[in-house]
Amino acid sequence: MKPTHTFQAESITAGYDKKTILHDVSIDIPSNKISIIIGANGCGKSTLLKTMARLIKPTAGQISLDGKPIHKIPPKQLARVLGLLPQSPIVPEGITVADLVGRGRFPHQTFLKGWSKKDYEAVAEAMEIMNITEFADRNIDELSGGQRQRVWIAMALAQQTDILFLDEPTTYLDITYQVEILDLLTDLNRKYGTTIVMVLHDINLSARYADHIFALHKGKLVAEGAPSEVITSSLIKDIFNLECKVIEDPVSDSPSVVPIGRHHNKAVEAPNKAVIV
Amino acid sequence: MMNETISINTIMSSRLKRRRRFIMMTSVLAILSFALCCAMLMLGNTIYPIKDVIGVLLGEEVKGATFTVGTLRLPRMIAGVFAGFAFGVGGYIFQTMLRNPLANPNVIGITTGSSAAAVFCIIVLHASNSVVSIASVIGGLATVLVIYGLSKGSAFSIGRLILIGIGLQAMLNAVISYLMLIGRESDIPTAMRWLSGSLNGAKMENLYPLVIIVLLFTPIILFFGKRLEMLELGEQAATSLGVDTNKTRLILIISSVLIIALATAATGPIAFVAFLAGPIAKRLVGVGFSNIIPAGLIGVILVLGADLIGQFAFETRYPVGVITGILGAPYLIYLLIRINRKGDL
Amino acid sequence: MNNVSVSEKKQLHIPRNFIRVFIPLLLLLGVCILASLAFGSRMIGWGDLLDGLFHPDVQSHEANVVRQRIVRTIFSLMCGAALGVSGSLMQSVTRNPIADPSILGVNTGASLFVVCGIAFFNISSANQYIWLAILGAILTAIFVFGIGSMGSGGATPLKLVLAGAATSAILSSLVVAVMIPRSNVMDQFRFWQVGSVGAGNWESIKTFIPFLIVGVLIAIFTGPALNALALGDEAARGLGVRTGTIRLVAALGGVLLCGAATALAGPIGFIGLLATHVIRLLIGPDLRYIIPMSALSGAIILTVSDVLGRLLGSPGELEVGIVTAFVGAPILILITMKAKMRAL
Numbered sequence: 001m002k003p004t005h006t007f008q009a010e011s012i013t014a015g016y017d018k019k020t021i022l023h024d025v026s027i028d029i030p031s032n033k034i035s036i037i038i039g040a041n042g043c044g045k046s047t048l049l050k051t052m053a054r055l056i057k058p059t060a061g062q063i064s065l066d067g068k069p070i071h072k073i074p075p076k077q078l079a080r081v082l083g084l085l086p087q088s089p090i091v092p093e094g095i096t097v098a099d100l101v102g103r104g105r106f107p108h109q110t111f112l113k114g115w116s117k118k119d120y121e122a123v124a125e126a127m128e129i130m131n132i133t134e135f136a137d138r139n140i141d142e143l144s145g146g147q148r149q150r151v152w153i154a155m156a157l158a159q160q161t162d163i164l165f166l167d168e169p170t171t172y173l174d175i176t177y178q179v180e181i182l183d184l185l186t187d188l189n190r191k192y193g194t195t196i197v198m199v200l201h202d203i204n205l206s207a208r209y210a211d212h213i214f215a216l217h218k219g220k221l222v223a224e225g226a227p228s229e230v231i232t233s234s235l236i237k238d239i240f241n242l243e244c245k246v247i248e249d250p251v252s253d254s255p256s257v258v259p260i261g262r263h264h265n266k267a268v269e270a271p272n273k274a275v276i277v
Numbered sequence: 278m279m280n281e282t283i284s285i286n287t288i289m290s291s292r293l294k295r296r297r298r299f300i301m302m303t304s305v306l307a308i309l310s311f312a313l314c315c316a317m318l319m320l321g322n323t324i325y326p327i328k329d330v331i332g333v334l335l336g337e338e339v340k341g342a343t344f345t346v347g348t349l350r351l352p353r354m355i356a357g358v359f360a361g362f363a364f365g366v367g368g369y370i371f372q373t374m375l376r377n378p379l380a381n382p383n384v385i386g387i388t389t390g391s392s393a394a395a396v397f398c399i400i401v402l403h404a405s406n407s408v409v410s411i412a413s414v415i416g417g418l419a420t421v422l423v424i425y426g427l428s429k430g431s432a433f434s435i436g437r438l439i440l441i442g443i444g445l446q447a448m449l450n451a452v453i454s455y456l457m458l459i460g461r462e463s464d465i466p467t468a469m470r471w472l473s474g475s476l477n478g479a480k481m482e483n484l485y486p487l488v489i490i491v492l493l494f495t496p497i498i499l500f501f502g503k504r505l506e507m508l509e510l511g512e513q514a515a516t517s518l519g520v521d522t523n524k525t526r527l528i529l530i531i532s533s534v535l536i537i538a539l540a541t542a543a544t545g546p547i548a549f550v551a552f553l554a555g556p557i558a559k560r561l562v563g564v565g566f567s568n569i570i571p572a573g574l575i576g577v578i579l580v581l582g583a584d585l586i587g588q589f590a591f592e593t594r595y596p597v598g599v600i601t602g603i604l605g606a607p608y609l610i611y612l613l614i615r616i617n618r619k620g621d622l
Numbered sequence: 623m624n625n626v627s628v629s630e631k632k633q634l635h636i637p638r639n640f641i642r643v644f645i646p647l648l649l650l651l652g653v654c655i656l657a658s659l660a661f662g663s664r665m666i667g668w669g670d671l672l673d674g675l676f677h678p679d680v681q682s683h684e685a686n687v688v689r690q691r692i693v694r695t696i697f698s699l700m701c702g703a704a705l706g707v708s709g710s711l712m713q714s715v716t717r718n719p720i721a722d723p724s725i726l727g728v729n730t731g732a733s734l735f736v737v738c739g740i741a742f743f744n745i746s747s748a749n750q751y752i753w754l755a756i757l758g759a760i761l762t763a764i765f766v767f768g769i770g771s772m773g774s775g776g777a778t779p780l781k782l783v784l785a786g787a788a789t790s791a792i793l794s795s796l797v798v799a800v801m802i803p804r805s806n807v808m809d810q811f812r813f814w815q816v817g818s819v820g821a822g823n824w825e826s827i828k829t830f831i832p833f834l835i836v837g838v839l840i841a842i843f844t845g846p847a848l849n850a851l852a853l854g855d856e857a858a859r860g861l862g863v864r865t866g867t868i869r870l871v872a873a874l875g876g877v878l879l880c881g882a883a884t885a886l887a888g889p890i891g892f893i894g895l896l897a898t899h900v901i902r903l904l905i906g907p908d909l910r911y912i913i914p915m916s917a918l919s920g921a922i923i924l925t926v927s928d929v930l931g932r933l934l935g936s937p938g939e940l941e942v943g944i945v946t947a948f949v950g951a952p953i954l955i956l957i958t959m960k961a962k963m964r965a966l
Contacts, residue, residue: 055516079519086513090376094564098288106507107519111500115292124285133284137291159518379784427959436780437958440720443787444954447891451947454816458940473798548795593803602795609788610769617772617781 001193002162004031005081007052011061014051020059021047023219029163032193034186036206039216040240045199046167048216052197053084053165065163079107083161085153085169091140097151098136101126104158126157129184146177153181157188163195164188171201178202182209203240207231208254215239231255295565302562306574310358313581317354318346320589356479356543357580357597359487361550363540365576366498366569367533368551369558373505374526377435378612381552382417382537385442388546389449390420391538392471396456410486410542417538420445421530473598474547476584487539494532495573501529502567548598549605550579556612579604640911643904647918651699654925658695659688661929663936697822697830698928698942699921701887702897704834704879706920707841709894710901710913711876714848715869716767718779719899720957722950723759723880724891725783727790729817731762732884734793734800741800748829748886755885759877765789816943817888819928826886833882838917840875844868845910852909890943892950893920899953 007029015021021044029035029052037045050056052063054070062069070078083104091100104126105119127133130150140148149169156164166185170178182205188194200206206213207227215223215230217239223230232255236244242259249256318330329342333351337343368381382388394416398404404412424445428438453471470477504525507515515522537551558571583600659674660666666674666684673680674688705723712721712728723729735758739745745754766789770782847868850858855865883890897920901912924942927949931940 053517055513075516075521076519079517082517084513084517086511086517088511089514090509090511092509092564094559096291096565098291099565100510102292103507103510103514104518106503109503111503114296115289120285120289124288128284136284136288155514156517379788384787427955440780440783440958441955443725443783444951444958447947447954448951451944451951454944455934455940455948458935458938458944473795548791591803595799595802599795599799599802602792603799606792606795609792613769613785613788614772617769617785 002032002195005066005162005195006031007063007065007163007195009048009052009061009063012048012051012058012063013060014047014056014058016047016056021219022051022058024061025216025219025221026061027214027221027224029195029197030212031195032189033211034189034196034198034209035212035214036198036200036210037214037216038200038203038206038239043216043239044219045216049165049167049197049199053082054078055084076107079159079161081162083156083159083164085156085164085166087167089152091148093141095140096137097132097140097143097154098123098127100140100151101154101158104155107159122158122160126154129157129188130154131184146173149173149177150181153184161194163197166196166198168199168201170205178205185209203231203236203257204249207256208249208252227254231257233257292565295563299562299566299571303571303574306561306571306578310574310577310581313578313585314354314358316585317357317581318350320585321345321350352479352481352484353476353584354581355481355484355488357476357584358577359484359491360476360540360544360547361577361580362495362573363487363491363536363576364547364550364580365554365558366495366573367537367540368553368576369555369568369572370498370505370529370533371551372555373509374529375435375438376509377439377616378552378556379616380435380439380442381555382533383546383549383551384446385420385424385439386446386449387417387420387424387442387534388537388541388551389446389453391417391541392546393449393452393456394419395542396453396471400456400459406483407486410539413542414535414538417534417541418531420449421534470545470596472545473596473602474545475596475598476544476580477596479543484543487536487543490539491536494536498529498532499567499569501525501532502569505529506567545598547580547583548602549609550576550601553579553601553605553608556608639905644915644918647915647922651918651922654922654929655695655699657929658698658925659691662687662691662932663938693824693827694819694822694928695925697827697887698819698925700827700830700834701819701822701883701890702893702921702924703917704830704837704883704920705890705893705924706897706916706918707838707913708876708879708883709920710898710909710916711841711844711848711872711879712894713898714852714909714913715872715876716777716779716782717852718777718782720779720783720895720954722892722895723876723884724790724889725895725954726763726766726786727788727793728759728762728766728786728877728880729884729889729891730790730793730797731765732756732759732881733889734758734797735761736885737797737800741804748826751885752829752833752882756878756881759881759884760874762789762793763873763877816941816947817884817890818931818939818941818943819887819924820939820941821888822886830882830886833878837875837879837882838914840871840878841913841917842910844872844875845913848872848909848913852907888941888943890924890946892946892954893924895957896920896923896946896950896953899957 009025009027012022012025013020025048037048039045047056051058054063064070065073065078065081101123102115102119105115105122109119127136130153132147132150132154135143135147140151143151153169170181185196186209189196210227213224213227213230214221215235222239223235231246233244233246236242236257244260245258246255247258315327315330319325319327323341323345325342325346329339330346332339333342333346371381372378391413395409395413398409398412402408424438424442427441457471504520507518507520508522508525512522554572554576555568557575558568562568562571579601580597583604584597587595587597587600656671660671664684664687666688670682670684671688673682674685677685709722712723712726713719732755735754736751739750739754745751766782766785767777770785771777847863850861850863851865851868858865897916898912900919901915905911905915927945928942931942931945934940
């Protein structure tokens, strides 16, 4: 099981190009659990994730791992604990799947040595978890979008970090892949205790797979907690400006959001239907 | 568990296989480079047997050979080897960092910047060799800074950087032509040297800065080579893997510009070597291991080979830059076509 | 009634700045001509200038210098005009704000063919130069455009310029390769690497004239159609323009002009780029006016560059190709910096 870490973002103000997106956000990531950040487009969830993954430097506040500010920890050392699934990463030409996954071992490797036994084991295991072992020798260019995403996740897994950040890992993928990847990540968490922090756009999948939810609205943290506590119709109204009904998911016992629009609304249209008779 | 052992073995064996290929190809390249070095020393108007050559190298007095081999051919060979290596490695690093084989020091004018600074010092300041070397480094670095500064801003893209580099190169070429005119350096050999590169007239005293810097900085570049591989995956992936991207890029750029600038000061900007070495290395050696040394060796082979061709294959002697220019042409076209097809621009 | 007169007015629409730009440009042209005659390694005073121009019986040294410079001035005006129009045609055909015969490598191709003609086939007359240069220009243009169009997006400006730069570099090496063994014979070595108007004489001017006229006529007549083309291929076809034919004719005109100029002056870069952009800034995007007016601005720019070259390189000359590169390249950079990447 992975060790326990404390990971805190304190009073973070951050943004891009002089535009501030996050205002004084403080969160405490629960260790060894799956946390999902939800919110409308532009609310800052991606920015928050990137700031925590040290891709963006906050203009105020600090991020600490086990009490130490992360920018004070040497990058390679930090990379052994903290990993990120990159968005739109670049595939170097002609590289095989095994090689790419192997690049994830960089934080554990030293200059002069080649791959150690542990490196091979980590790569094999990562590929096994993501079900891509059969592709080990194939060129990345030959794979489909869903398969490629699994390769990138495998690379992040091979890094064997204790904490893993993923920014919309399932966008553009078919629903099959979405569920499959979320299941695989859950396996990772249950089996090894990896702390997972994700941004997902699908509110219902978030409600189902998260142990802990962080809700952002306009750059501020407005709610956090277990999905059953946090996902309420008033919260959804607040952060998404959407009328909805929250029911119990018929498959799992997490909340499920049913949106209410202007049409196809039994409660509103039924009186009209009666007239047609 | 059994599955995992099988897959570990598969991965291991295929990786070891590729490593064998890498080691083998690199050794072949090294041997070829060595053979060309010998050819450079032995061949000429008079062909000296290997015995004489070794004698000269050991410091003995061999009649006739000491001058021809020691004073004429040896500096030429050393210039070719170190400049070729520098261009090859430098070009490879630029192409990898900017993720585009077209973004290399020749195209974006860095070698021209070094040449311009060197020519300025020679013609206007009548400066000594050490000053010329330093000036060429400053020229190269200044060019990088200017290109970077101009192409920065909210709309940064590699395409814009390349275009600005092309424009800058045109300007710098004009400056070089002007300097050569006012210095009356309009005789063809000197012009050739600064416009397309030549090993003619190489002298040992001029080569010390190049040799020393290449020997010093190659280990540094190799050390950061692994980080370069991570940079290839994009900014986010590299940071996540623990690479200090800004520091790495800075060190790699400075090192490459340094070796390229000094090589340019020694031989002029030998066309296309920086451009060709990386892609050829990748073809031969494959991907998956750091191609820095192979790219350098290919640079050596290209320069020495082209120089030998230029000296002996035709009735007239052609400077090495003209030969590499012609040799590089088809490959450049091929590469452009491939890039366009793949839609990387 | 009102509607008809409004549409009539639109057809006769002259860019509002036209008169305000045209007259000063003409005056500027006059000044340039005088400067070209008066300035140089020997500065000529007003009196001698008039002597040289109007009093053929006065045989003073200064007057003779002026007479020699007349040829050079006329030649540079013609080359400038040709290159200016060529650039504007190429820019409209490729819808590329940074197209220019030198950037696309067409000039180098033209000069390579002439050099080969001289080296291998002993060509020596100006007329033969021109036809070879035009052939070289056409082939290079096809080649560059072919490579630049491959792949998605067709011939984007970036791809075209890269193809052009690469081709130019290669052809340049070939020019040098052909010339090295013959450098004694070809003492015009630098002339074929970097253009100069110093080689112009009455014979070359006479040979040039028909090509210049044909080129400019093509430019003027394709103007309206090119305006439509600027809106996009589909929009143009909707307006009844035969896009393929127009492109071909305009490109032919461009290649003709730049080939002729290169045959007689060597490869001179950036004039097309500069001339067209200056006019566009002054007059706006109407190609019917940009194209002919770039003749005017091209003539001015080239002549001024030549005067600069003669002053800076005194007592010899700094070839005009060098001056234009030094002035034109920063403009290229500025355009690249300002343009939205999508446009590039």
